[in-house]
Amino acid sequence: MGSYAATTLLFAAALLHLSSAHVRLTFPPARTPNYDFLDNVRTGGPCGVPDAGESDPVTTLVVGSSLNVSYHLAYPHRGGIRINILDSNGTIVHALLGLDSWRLEDDSTAFRQEVTLPDGFVCDRCVLQLMRQAAEWSATGGYIFWSCADISIQNSMIL
Ligand SMILES: [Cu+2]
Numbered sequence: 001m002g003s004y005a006a007t008t009l010l011f012a013a014a015l016l017h018l019s020s021a022h023v024r025l026t027f028p029p030a031r032t033p034n035y036d037f038l039d040n041v042r043t044g045g046p047c048g049v050p051d052a053g054e055s056d057p058v059t060t061l062v063v064g065s066s067l068n069v070s071y072h073l074a075y076p077h078r079g080g081i082r083i084n085i086l087d088s089n090g091t092i093v094h095a096l097l098g099l100d101s102w103r104l105e106d107d108s109t110a111f112r113q114e115v116t117l118p119d120g121f122v123c124d125r126c127v128l129q130l131m132r133q134a135a136e137w138s139a140t141g142g143y144i145f146w147s148c149a150d151i152s153i154q155n156s157m158i159l
Pocket residue numbers: 017018020021022023074075077134
């Protein structure tokens with residue numbers, strides 16, 4: 001294969017990767033359309049897709065409980081994750097893994113992270129936001145994918 005063909009193939013592979021193989025929440029399930037290629041270059045934050053209102057799945061969680069946030073990871077990008085609770089306006093109200101560092105940076109194939117919801121924080125409609133770095137695409141680590149789930153946090157599962 002000539003170097004031109006090899007270069008073209010490599011470029012095609014990179015494009016294919018950029019458009020199809022990243023990260024998407026599986027629990028709580030991502031809002032729709034639940035694309036796995038929502039990044040901070042081509043889509044707007046904090047979720048990449050707008051809240052679709054009534055048609056979105058809403059996962060009810062119990063205040064102060066622990067859960068395994070799980071995500072489909074199509075490719076083991078370098079870098080870590082953050083998990084935040086946002087209010088319905090998209091403002092971070094709780095950074096469940098901290099705001100100042102990335103977690104799981106040493107485990108690029110991880111696909112879940114246990115978190116504990118804050119005591120006393122309930123919401124009828126809020127957002128669990130996952131951010132996942134793809135550090136090899138950015139010298140500063142500022143290239144990320146995001147995926148959001150619409151959630152409600154209640155005092156009891158019995159509504
Ligand atoms: Cu990817």
